[in-house]
Amino acid sequence: MTSSSLPAADAGAPASAPASATASPPGPAPKAGKSQKALLLLAVAALLLPVLAYFSTARSIVEIWDSSGTFTHGYVILPISLWLAWQRRAAIAQLSAAPCWPALLALAACGAAWLLGEFGDVQIVRHYAFVAMLPLVVLALLGKRIAWALAFPLAFVLFAVPFGDVFINPLIGVTADFTVWALRATGIPVLRDGTSFSIPTGNWSVVEACSGVRYLIASITLGCLYAYLTFRSTRRRALFIVASMLVPIVANGLRAYMIVMLGHLSGMTLAVGVDHLIYGWLFFGLVMFLLFWLGSLWREDAPADEQAAPDRAAAEAAASAGNAPMRSFAAALLAIAVCVGAWPAYAAWLEQRESAAAPASLSGFASTWxxxxxxxxxxxxxxxxxxxxxxxxxxxxxxxxxxxxxxxxxxxxxxxxxxxxxxxxxxxxxxxxxxxxxxxxxxxxxxxxxxxxxxxxxxxxxxxxxxxxxxxxxxxxxxxxxxxxxxxxxxxxxxxxxxxxxxxxxxxxxxxxxxxxxxxxxxxxxxxxxxxxxxxxxx
Known part of the structure; x- marks a missing residue:
């Protein structure tokens, strides 16, 4: 009277029904895998759109990385962002994806900002407008859940923009003020003339290389990355980032003071040439090591059960919602292409429309003197x-x-x-x-x-x-x-x-x-x- 008494050939149809109710169906898995691969390809294509549309802007960023030692770190920003995103792959796989249509407005705003930067030849505006499009493309195509899960890796891309020259002159002034103050506090007479000053053993000048802008940019970039990887609370992250901004400014003043003192005490035989740059980087490395060591004393490691809880919730939400239809992502990709490509197309049309101007000449000026x-x-x-x-x-x-x-x-x-x-x-x-x-x-x-x-x-x-x-x-x-x-x-x-x-x-x-x-x-x-x-x- 039980199913066990049935012949083996007859057991397949009726007896397998209860078992199939408790076992996972093998059919949907390959389909889901194909859908994820197709979505990944769409995401890669969407991210390539700004690079292709604004290739000259992207090239100018790389040229600055290549020509300026201050911004050489730009080469590693994108690999670090990709590595950080890869670390989140398990959590991302459990989240449902759906286009975020309001993000298209932000993409269009970035394109308009790029166009204004093109009109005014403001390179920094063009650079930030272009790089900001990359995280916005992810938001527009994949939606708020995935973009939020990748918030820091996406935002970290902005550090690729070569920005910081505007701080050179203020930092020169701060460094000169601190060095002169420290020398006088030490009892050494100083005769100051702007950013140049004289002491009994020689003359010194605080120039661009002494501004410390390289230390500041490197410290902020590393500080943000370290704060993200080491702390969990927003408060500790914010405090460490502020410290990474202030510490290099103070450290650069101390570095300049110590270099002048080395030259003074050695009779202007030490730290008066290339060696003072070497001393500067060694001192900066020591300061950053101490800053990160102090930060490690307050590190926050999230327990495994706390990390798993959000993933389970996300998995349940994804199971109930699922990804949007593929045609929605295709429509979003088309809309992204329009929002991204309209502005450089308009700039090219305006450039062609502009008639060739006659050569400029100032020979018409005649003074009354x-x-x-x-x-x-x-x-x-x-x-x-x-x-x-x-x-x-x-x-x-x-x-x-x-x-x-x-x-x-x-x-x-x-x-x-x-x-x-x-x-x-x-x-x-x-x-x-x-x-x-x-x-x-x-x-x-x-x-x-x-x-x-x-x-x-x-x-x-x-x-x-x-x-x-x-x-x-x-x-x-x-x-x-x-x-x-x-x-x-x-x-x-x-x-x-x-x-x-x-x-x-x-x-x-x-x-x-x-x-x-x-x-x-x-x-x-x-x-x-x-x-x-x-x-x-x-x-």
Whole structure:
């Protein structure tokens, strides 16, 4: 009367039914595996879309990695992000995927930001807009659950953007202030001149390589990664990241002080050449080791049962919800392609539509002052311009003044009017070095003109330089306002024309003598400068 009494040949159909109710069906597994592989291929294709659409931007990032030792770490950011994502593969496999359509708006916003950066030739905006598209593509295609599970690996990609040059000058000032303070506190007399100073045994100068920006960028990058891997609470992670920001700034000040002391105590035989860079990196390595060692004392390892609980919950949710239909992912991939590709396509169309402009020329400028012999061998550290003019004049009072005009047209990342690397004197200029810089407002016959005043020092004495920009027919000494005017001009007129105006004059002891001469020259010739620049604008 039991199923065991049936023949073996007859037991298959009726007797297997109860067993099949408790056993896992073998059929769906291969289907699910194929679906996951297809979804993975779609994700790879979606991530390649921004790289292909913005290839020139991606290439410029790699070029900076290759040319600047400050940003060489960019080569390892993507591999680290992929490794971190691979560590989460088990948890990701248990989560359901579905496109997040609102993320397309964020993708479109990044594309618009890239376009504005292209119009204003703001490289950092283009870089961040491009790199931010990568995590947004994952969010748009796979959904919020998977993107949240990969939040840190996706956000860590942003460290690939070469950013930090803007901190060089402030860090130079901080390092110089700390070093001079520490020397005086030690009892060593110091005579300071801007970022340069003298002590009884020799002369020192805090230059770009001494700013510590490399230490700061490396420390923040490693600090964020270490905080993610070592701590679980948001509070401890935030505190460690803040420490990774502050510690290298203080450590760089101590490094500069110790290098000066090594030179001072050794009679300027130690730490005065390449060896002081070696000492600096050794000291930085020791400081970072101590920082990570202290952080390890408060590490938080999540227990295994706490790690498993979210996975079980995710598995139950995934089992009940499942992945969205494949056609939804295909539609999302198409929408991503539109949101990503529309902006570079529009920029290329605008570039082709723009007619070829005539060559720029500044030969039309004629000063009301008498020409004079050159009083200084000086050229600003700016890229080659479309048109240049440098002339020297003798004022009514006899004090000499120079004028330098640089006109830019068809700018690119190598020939930018407004850039953080443009300076009044190059770092290794054999004749001049910058001592100080500040913004001033000059009243010229009822017209207020904002200028940036730079003090240069060299073997031939001292010199004041006033410089400002001419963009879209307006003058400004503010880099950010100048970029805004460039974007407006490019968007409305299809032109990126702009110019740098520089007026300079030497002095011996009192800079006001040079200011008075420059003030008189600008008041007498500003209208003629306007006319010479405006003539090129309408060519």
């Amino acid at each position: 008498q020409p004079a012999a050159p009083f200084a061998q000086w050229k600003p550290s700016y890229p080659a311009a479309s048109a240049e003019l440098q002339q020297f004049y003798a004022g009514p009072a006899g004090h000499p003044v120079g004028l330098n005009l640089l006109y830019y047209r068809k700018q690119d990342h190598n020939t930018k009017l407004i850039s953080s690397v443009n300076r009044m004197a190059a770092e290794k200029d054999p004749n001049w070095h910058s001592v100080a810089s500040e913004l001033r407002e000059e009243n010229l016959g009822g017209r207020v003109l904002a200028v940036r005043e730079s003090t240069l020092s060299g073997a031939g004495g001292r010199m004041l330089v006033w410089n400002w920009y001419w963009v879209d027919g307006r003058y400004t000494a503010n880099d950010y306002l100048g970029k805004v005017l460039q974007v407006k001009q490019k968007a409305l007129q299809g032109s990126d024309d702009g110019a740098a105006v520089m007026v300079f004059s030497p002095y011996e002891e009192k800079p006001e003598v040079a200011r008075a001469a420059m003030r008189a020259f600008v008041a007498a010739n500003l209208a003629r400068v306007d006319a010479a620049l405006d003539a090129n604008r309408h060519k």
